[in-house]
Amino acid sequence: xxxxxxxxxxxxxxxxxxxxxxxxxxxxxxxxxxxxxxxxxxxxxxxxxxxxxxxxxxxxxxxxxxxxxxxxxxxxxxxxxxxx
Numbered sequence: 184x185x186x187x188x189x190x191x192x193x194x195x196x197x198x199x200x201x202x203x204x205x206x207x208x209x210x211x212x213x214x215x216x217x218x219x220x221x222x223x224x225x226x227x228x229x230x231x232x233x234x235x236x237x238x239x240x241x242x243x244x245x246x247x248x249x250x251x252x253x254x255x256x257x258x259x260x261x262x263x264x265x266x267x
Contacts (some may be wrong), residue, residue, distance in 0.1 A: 203242035
């Protein structure tokens with residue numbers, strides 16, 4: 184997987200770092216899919232979205248750094264996510 188950081192204005196992920204629930208917001212873009220990958224590019228969690236604000240629960244994942252991929256009709260955005 185090619186990792187490209189996105190500008191904060193395009194995607195909002197909070198809280199980051201998190202312990203369980205991650206909120207994802209993409210202003211004026213509908214979220215179609217949220218994927219969470221480990222730093223080796225393995226898909227660990229995936230869920231469909233249907234609006235511009237969504238949540239994903241990563242409580243079962245071990246503490247560490249992950250990549251969160253947010254797919255919208257306008258494209259794909261990727262950001263770092265820290266779980267503690």
